[in-house]
Amino acid sequence: MTLRLSLVVSLAAAALAAAAAASMTLGAVHIPLQQVLDALTGAADPGPLRKIVLDLRLPRTVEALSVGAALGTAGALLQAALANPLASPDVIGVTGGAGFGAILILLVFPSSIALLPLGALLFGLLAAAIVFVVAWSGPNPGGIGRLILAGIAISALFAAGMSTLMALHPDRVPSAIFFLVGGLTTSGWSQMSVVWPYLAAGFVLAAVLVRPLDRLALGDDVAAALGARPRLIRLGAGVAAALLAASAAALAGLVTFVGLFIPHVVRLAAGTASNWFVVPASALCGAALLLAGDTLARTVMAPIELPVGPLMVVLGVPLFLWLLRRAV
Amino acid sequence: MSEAPLLDARDVRVEIGGTPILHGADLAVAAGELVAVVGPNGAGKSTLARAVAGLQKTVGGSVRWSGEDIARLRGRRLARLRAFVPQRPRVPAGVTVRDAARIGRSPHVGPLQRMTRADHEAVERALARAGADQFAERALTTLSGGELQRVQIAVALAQEAPVLIADEPTAHLDLGATAGLARLLRGLTADGLAVILVVHDLALAAAVADRVVVMADGRSVATGSPEEVLHPERIAAVWRVDAALERDAEGRTALRVGWLEDLRASFVRVP
Numbered sequence: 277m278t279l280r281l282s283l284v285v286s287l288a289a290a291a292l293a294a295a296a297a298a299s300m301t302l303g304a305v306h307i308p309l310q311q312v313l314d315a316l317t318g319a320a321d322p323g324p325l326r327k328i329v330l331d332l333r334l335p336r337t338v339e340a341l342s343v344g345a346a347l348g349t350a351g352a353l354l355q356a357a358l359a360n361p362l363a364s365p366d367v368i369g370v371t372g373g374a375g376f377g378a379i380l381i382l383l384v385f386p387s388s389i390a391l392l393p394l395g396a397l398l399f400g401l402l403a404a405a406i407v408f409v410v411a412w413s414g415p416n417p418g419g420i421g422r423l424i425l426a427g428i429a430i431s432a433l434f435a436a437g438m439s440t441l442m443a444l445h446p447d448r449v450p451s452a453i454f455f456l457v458g459g460l461t462t463s464g465w466s467q468m469s470v471v472w473p474y475l476a477a478g479f480v481l482a483a484v485l486v487r488p489l490d491r492l493a494l495g496d497d498v499a500a501a502l503g504a505r506p507r508l509i510r511l512g513a514g515v516a517a518a519l520l521a522a523s524a525a526a527l528a529g530l531v532t533f534v535g536l537f538i539p540h541v542v543r544l545a546a547g548t549a550s551n552w553f554v555v556p557a558s559a560l561c562g563a564a565l566l567l568a569g570d571t572l573a574r575t576v577m578a579p580i581e582l583p584v585g586p587l588m589v590v591l592g593v594p595l596f597l598w599l600l601r602r603a604v
Numbered sequence: 605m606s607e608a609p610l611l612d613a614r615d616v617r618v619e620i621g622g623t624p625i626l627h628g629a630d631l632a633v634a635a636g637e638l639v640a641v642v643g644p645n646g647a648g649k650s651t652l653a654r655a656v657a658g659l660q661k662t663v664g665g666s667v668r669w670s671g672e673d674i675a676r677l678r679g680r681r682l683a684r685l686r687a688f689v690p691q692r693p694r695v696p697a698g699v700t701v702r703d704a705a706r707i708g709r710s711p712h713v714g715p716l717q718r719m720t721r722a723d724h725e726a727v728e729r730a731l732a733r734a735g736a737d738q739f740a741e742r743a744l745t746t747l748s749g750g751e752l753q754r755v756q757i758a759v760a761l762a763q764e765a766p767v768l769i770a771d772e773p774t775a776h777l778d779l780g781a782t783a784g785l786a787r788l789l790r791g792l793t794a795d796g797l798a799v800i801l802v803v804h805d806l807a808l809a810a811a812v813a814d815r816v817v818v819m820a821d822g823r824s825v826a827t828g829s830p831e832e833v834l835h836p837e838r839i840a841a842v843w844r845v846d847a848a849l850e851r852d853a854e855g856r857t858a859l860r861v862g863w864l865e866d867l868r869a870s871f872v873r874v875p
Contacts, residue, residue: 487715491707491710493703493704494699495692495693498690498708501657501687502680503710549697550698
């Protein structure tokens with residue numbers, strides 16, 4: 277690994293450690309780092325502080341970094357698999373599907389609010405599944421153009437369903453706003469306990485696909501001539517991205533833009549497009565950025581919690597534009 | 605030359621979306637030989653190259669690599685027998701020339717393995733042989749057309765396959781870059797490789813090829829040395845142009861073309 281790549285990884289890791297420390301110590305009650313560490317290692321006495329650390333702040337921190345890592349990884353996978361710098365989880369319909377699933381629970385079945393993460397997860401995966409079935413049937417299965425167009429069409433369909441539900445239940449719409457703009461909530465481990473297997477499957481699949489994805493860089497013909505199976509690799513990357521993005525939506529609502537811009541930040545900062553670096557580094561940077569953003573969102577105007585989604589966009593866009601101007 | 609040809613493809617048939625594209629084409633190549641596939645636009649040259657390379661499904665005929673049926677050769681095993689340089693490769697951002705050549709080495713590296721020292725050496729040899737080592741650190745997006753083609757050849761050479769198939773590698777190159785690439789491909793045959801060159805420039809084909817395969821309307825209609833095959837009657841029949849190939853004592857070739865003349869009535873259609 278060159279010096280520049282090591283520097284990017286070190287900076288992201290340091291940012292992640294700092295964000296994790298801030299996320300665990302800051303809040304309505306300030307808990308010194310030493311007490312946090314004691315609570316985590318089991319050295320602390322049972323009491324309210326330990327309870328805050330283990331049952332409130334730890335799950336929130338784990339959720340934030342999982343969502344950031346999942347969105348960063350999903351974006352990097354899709355941009356590589358679709359050979360398109362504009363690709364993000366929105367493109368394969370996951371965001372639209374997850375939004376519809378969540379709105380369905382929030383507006384039509386508000387008494388079953390506990391099903392919210394499951395609804396977002398399953399409808400996100402359903403939307404992606406429809407997109408994949410359309411894109412992988414007929415002549416030239418797995419073509420990039422058809423995949424993206426199918427994704428846009430399915431996204432539009434679920435967005436239409438979502439706005440129809442909102443028009444039918446205008447009185448309940450305010451309860452859905454936090455989900456729609458994207459934000460984490462402090463709710464212990466309940467959401468994570470639903471989502472973690474999908475998240476884990478997505479990360480494992482992503483790790484397996486990192487090297488095969490690099491073989492797609494010179495186009496499908498070169499990849500196929502080298503003995504790779506470009507369409508299968510693309511499908512695998514799509515499935516992994518769908519699992520990760522749907523899990524992220526189940527945990528944090530519709531946080532957009534992060535999946536698009538994190539991989540670009542990594543590529544521009546590191547000066548390489550090799551996926552063996554970009555995919556894991558996007559996971560690391562995504563985790564660091566979302567964790568820092570979430571900590572800021574819940575402390576800057578405390579006791580009011582800002583939604584992390586818009587805050588990420590507000591903080592991310594200037595960084596993105598600055599890097600974009602320097603890009604060759 | 606070895607006894608069994610490296611590639612022996614007979615009566616290859618291809619349909620795309622139910623439409624027959626190849627109706628029966630033959631192609632063979634032996635070690636140290638350069639075979640040019642020529643023909644008008646749409647005659648099926650690229651389709652034949654892709655079919656024998658295993659990139660295009662066939663509906664009939666046989667394709668044998670070193671005596672083995674292509675249906676039994678999948679993935680990385682086939683990739684060690686032939687390299688393929690496509691007509692329009694993708695030029696991704698953020699990828700250097702050396703990165704690209706390393707991708708070419710992937711058939712020798714298992715899915716969960718890292719490249720060994722021998723693999724890295726093979727990549728450097730390929731870059732040097734293709735003349736791409738001078739700009740190995742540059743990004744693909746900064747290269748000229750001629751440099752890009754050298755990179756594509758380097759990617760193929762990193763595979764260390766005995767046969768290299770190149771689909772119109774000179775299509776968009778200027779005269780100097782074309783001549784440079786022709787010398788490179790001819791030099792590879794001197795190294796012992798077999799080269800299949802899909803090309804529409806008849807003067808170039810005549811200058812570099814040991815054998816020429818003429819494609820017309822999805823069939824291979826003639827095979828032989830350039831002099832045997834590319835005579836004015838066949839050029840008239842296949843390309844519908846009055847033209848004659850000339851070669852001087854130094855091996856320079858030229859195509860004399862009656863650009864504005866109608867075909868002479870005396871020409872009969874020679875299939």
